[in-house]
Amino acid sequence: MSGPGDTVRLAHGAGGEAMRALIEDVFLRGVVDAEARAMDDGAAIPFGDRWLVVTTDAHVVQPAFFPGGDIGRLSVCGTVNDLAMMGATELVALTATVIVEEGYSIADLRRVAASMRAACDEAGARLLAGDTKVMRKGELDGLALSSSGVALADRVVRGGGVRAGDAILITGTIGDHGLAVLGARHQLGLGDALRSDVAPLNGLVRAALAAGGDAVHAMKDPTRGGVTSALTELARASGVAVRLDEDALPYTDAARAAAELLGIDPLVVANEGKALLAVAPDAAPRVIAALRAHPLGARAAIIGRAVAGEPGEVVLDTGFGTRRLRERDGDPLPRIC
Amino acid sequence: MCLGAPGVIASVDGDTAVVDFWGVRRTVALDLVDEPVAVGDYVLVHVGFAIRRIPAEEVAETLAFFAAMSAEDLEGLTPPEPATAPAVTPDAEEPPR
Amino acid sequence: MTAPLAFRDVARGRALRARLERAVARAGRTVTVMHVCGSHEQAIARYGLRAAFPAALRVQMGPGCPVCVTDAPEIDAAVALADRGVRVLTYGDMLRVPGRGRSLDDARAEGARVEVIYAATQAAELARATAEPVVFFATGFETTAVATAAILRRDPPPNLYVLSAHKWVPAAMEVVAAAPDTAIEGYLAAGHAATITGTAVFEPFVARHRRPVVVAGFEPLDILAALALLVEQVAAGTAELVNAFPRCVTRDGNRRALAALDEVFVPGDGDWRGIAHVPSGDLRLRPAFAAHDAAVRFADELAEAAAAARAEDALAAACRCGAIMTGRATPPDCALFGTACRPEAPVGACMVSTEGVCRIWHEHGLGAGRPA
Numbered sequence: 081m082s083g084p085g086d087t088v089r090l091a092h093g094a095g096g097e098a099m100r101a102l103i104e105d106v107f108l109r110g111v112v113d114a115e116a117r118a119m120d121d122g123a124a125i126p127f128g129d130r131w132l133v134v135t136t137d138a139h140v141v142q143p144a145f146f147p148g149g150d151i152g153r154l155s156v157c158g159t160v161n162d163l164a165m166m167g168a169t170e171l172v173a174l175t176a177t178v179i180v181e182e183g184y185s186i187a188d189l190r191r192v193a194a195s196m197r198a199a200c201d202e203a204g205a206r207l208l209a210g211d212t213k214v215m216r217k218g219e220l221d222g223l224a225l226s227s228s229g230v231a232l233a234d235r236v237v238r239g240g241g242v243r244a245g246d247a248i249l250i251t252g253t254i255g256d257h258g259l260a261v262l263g264a265r266h267q268l269g270l271g272d273a274l275r276s277d278v279a280p281l282n283g284l285v286r287a288a289l290a291a292g293g294d295a296v297h298a299m300k301d302p303t304r305g306g307v308t309s310a311l312t313e314l315a316r317a318s319g320v321a322v323r324l325d326e327d328a329l330p331y332t333d334a335a336r337a338a339a340e341l342l343g344i345d346p347l348v349v350a351n352e353g354k355a356l357l358a359v360a361p362d363a364a365p366r367v368i369a370a371l372r373a374h375p376l377g378a379r380a381a382i383i384g385r386a387v388a389g390e391p392g393e394v395v396l397d398t399g400f401g402t403r404r405l406r407e408r409d410g411d412p413l414p415r416i417c
Numbered sequence: 418m419c420l421g422a423p424g425v426i427a428s429v430d431g432d433t434a435v436v437d438f439w440g441v442r443r444t445v446a447l448d449l450v451d452e453p454v455a456v457g458d459y460v461l462v463h464v465g466f467a468i469r470r471i472p473a474e475e476v477a478e479t480l481a482f483f484a485a486m487s488a489e490d491l492e493g494l495t496p497p498e499p500a501t502a503p504a505v506t507p508d509a510e511e512p513p514r
Numbered sequence: 515m516t517a518p519l520a521f522r523d524v525a526r527g528r529a530l531r532a533r534l535e536r537a538v539a540r541a542g543r544t545v546t547v548m549h550v551c552g553s554h555e556q557a558i559a560r561y562g563l564r565a566a567f568p569a570a571l572r573v574q575m576g577p578g579c580p581v582c583v584t585d586a587p588e589i590d591a592a593v594a595l596a597d598r599g600v601r602v603l604t605y606g607d608m609l610r611v612p613g614r615g616r617s618l619d620d621a622r623a624e625g626a627r628v629e630v631i632y633a634a635t636q637a638a639e640l641a642r643a644t645a646e647p648v649v650f651f652a653t654g655f656e657t658t659a660v661a662t663a664a665i666l667r668r669d670p671p672p673n674l675y676v677l678s679a680h681k682w683v684p685a686a687m688e689v690v691a692a693a694p695d696t697a698i699e700g701y702l703a704a705g706h707a708a709t710i711t712g713t714a715v716f717e718p719f720v721a722r723h724r725r726p727v728v729v730a731g732f733e734p735l736d737i738l739a740a741l742a743l744l745v746e747q748v749a750a751g752t753a754e755l756v757n758a759f760p761r762c763v764t765r766d767g768n769r770r771a772l773a774a775l776d777e778v779f780v781p782g783d784g785d786w787r788g789i790a791h792v793p794s795g796d797l798r799l800r801p802a803f804a805a806h807d808a809a810v811r812f813a814d815e816l817a818e819a820a821a822a823a824r825a826e827d828a829l830a831a832a833c834r835c836g837a838i839m840t841g842r843a844t845p846p847d848c849a850l851f852g853t854a855c856r857p858e859a860p861v862g863a864c865m866v867s868t869e870g871v872c873r874i875w876h877e878h879g880l881g882a883g884r885p886a
Contacts, residue, residue: 089623091858098858266606268632271442327524337439340518342632343420343556343868399524400531400734401562404879409858413606414632416420416464416658417552417580417869419657419706420553421732421762423518446635448664451770461709461762464605464654464661465633468768469709475761480520483739487529 095304133168148275152195168231203280242318247364258349279353291370295363321389521733551704552579552869574841581867589613594819596626634661663778712767788836
């Protein structure tokens with residue numbers, strides 16, 4: 081992979097190869113701290129006999145209000161979920177930075193704030209500190225949020241922990257958030273059947289860890305770049321390949337229909353309320369049972385397995401044949417061809 | 418070359434219709450479709466226009482034809498076809514129509 | 515939507531593939547066929563069909579991606595208008611495709627007003643909501659052109675201008691079939707385009723070139739069955755026109771849509787990117803619609819932009835999109851494929867377009883070995 085080029089482009093923020101190149105080349109150049117270089121969802125610091133996990137996340141989304149959520153909910157859930165993916169689900173505390181454009185509606189800002197509070201309540205998280213900056217008109221498109229969070233973990237779950245033979249689980253349906261936002265952004269008139277899945281996952285993850293214990297080898301939330309990017313990263317970091325079974329992939333009818341209508345692969349669009357888990361095969365049934373018993377995990381499913389193979393290779397078995405899932409750079413666009 | 422999706426007409430209002438694609442509803446223009454359409458009809462939609470009413474009998478006929486084409490090969494791969502399978506000669510070389 | 519699922523039945527698909535294998539075996543040699551449709555390539559990739567094709571079957575992709583064959587100067591024209599501050603609407607497929615220099619997305623990143631639409635009707639709606647000129651950069655084959663025709667026939671807002679890059683597929687099939695070094699023994703015709711044109715348009719083609727044509731739909735069973743019907747003809751030495759997509763395609767096509775197309779557009783000779791000159795391959799607005807023709811309204815701006823157009827660079831000269839789209843090469847045959855030409859840094863249109871064969875092969879990991 082070549083360097084990031086001379087100027088920042090949108091693809092550098094889309095969660096794929098270009099973004100990794102930018103981070104490696106610009107932000108991690110000369111950095112030796114192994115915890116930072118791990119590029120996990122968060123970082124873990126020893127804290128007595130437990131771990132303190134810290135993370136930070138920034139959100140811009142067009143439109144800021146979309147079916148099923150808004151940028152406020154997205155910001156809180158994004159940070160809560162990054163912590164949860166490391167196994168840190170308790171005593172979640174957040175800070176938030178709000179950067180807003182001059183002229184932005186106070187009523188909209190109230191909606192965003194209320195939504196952040198509601199998401200915190202849902203997660204049992206405390207939003208304890210914040211900062212607000214106002215940019216001149218035209219210097220920012222509306223609103224940008226950033227939140228940082230800390231939480232405690234008894235055991236840190238690492239992205240590189242997948243072992244060949246592990247069952248790959250997803251906690252629910254695929255593609256809902258990315259397709260709902262795309263539909264809203266391009267005013268595709270897809271109605272309200274298609275809704276973002278944005279939700280805090282710490283409760284669900286706590287249930288999965290309680291059921292699976294050490295048998296839960298790795299977790300990742302398939303946000304930007306979707307299931308394809310998340311599994312590619314997990315597999316690459318763990319030195320394994322992944323085989324998925326198309327028949328087993330859970331979708332809502334609306335997401336399946338939207339993906340077909342827009343010509344977009346639902347496996348490359350963002351999810352904001354789902355997690356992928358790599359679980360020892362004998363523990364997979366009880367983890368699935370625990371996930372399905374939780375309101376956010378009703379459609380949890382075993383979608384494939386990790387195998388020995390080219391690290392980072394993710395292959396989908398369609399029944400008719402196989403295809404390699406590849407990360408995409410740039411947001412997917414609706415196509416007509 | 419052209420992404421077309423089949424959907425079911427949920428309602429008709431003059432030259433437009435609401436078409437249901439697996440629960441996702443879109444308003445679709447009808448001024449290119451070349452026969453009358455009614456609620457419940459399948460239509461093929463491209464860039465916001467219905468371009469064909471898909472007759473249910475054609476769908477069934479094509480599925481039956483594909484079944485007939487592959488009947489020989491299906492044996493041994495899966496259990497035999499149920500008795501209700503369309504009676505078409507297994508080696509029919511001509512598709513319907 | 516239960517009907518499409520029936521056309522994705524895996525057991526039936528395996529059985530059809532077995533029949534396809536027998537047909538290829540009957541031919542007793544390598545059989546090369548061509549499909550003329552990016553959506554066929556998408557479906558072949560999406561369902562992993564290519565990996566499962568018989569080893570002795572080569573399925574080439576022809577000039578079936580409208581985005582790939584839209585000529586660079588046509589894209590340059592749209593970019594030039596966007597650069598000059600004109601509001602430009604286009605389908606998402608076209609946004610990231612570069613002309614000789616930049617794409618509409620590049621222009622947008624530099625401040626131009628470029629918007630993606632998904633339905634042709636949106637173009638009229640967006641124009642109606644403003645008084646300023648709105649240019650709809652209209653790309654696509656006849657299936658898409660009829661929608662552009664429809665919006666121009668129903669009282670379009672006066673500030674809506676169409677920059678037509680619409681194309682007529684049967685014209686390009688002629689060019690491919692007539693190429694002296696063509697190795698194509700049969701053609702899968704695009705089912706959605708044929709929904710508009712009807713199958714009759716292929717009758718003279720079959721007679722002239724003595725090659726079988728099978729009109730195919732887009733579900734896995736449609737494609738496998740159509741390929742079997744095509745290869746069986748190749749093996750038997752017959753050349754007939756078969757409609758394997760009768761749920762959408764008739765002999766006469768969609769007469770109402772064809773009438774709309776004929777009222778608004780007139781075929782003209784034009785250059786297709788990578789294919790060279792295609793007689794009667796371009797669809798231009800008729801003089802009766804000159805009031806909505808961006809080529810008329812912005813004639814001066816477009817002439818100025820054309821004069822200033824940059825020459826293609828050395829990389830572009832090494833690009834083999836043309837050979838790939840005419841079935842004389844597959845993506846791995848191109849030295850740039852996956853190296854100098856990648857989705858994030860595309861050289862040719864086949865890599866830029868999500869429907870381009872190079873892009874599809876790259877994204878689905880094809881061409882590392884040679885599946886064809």
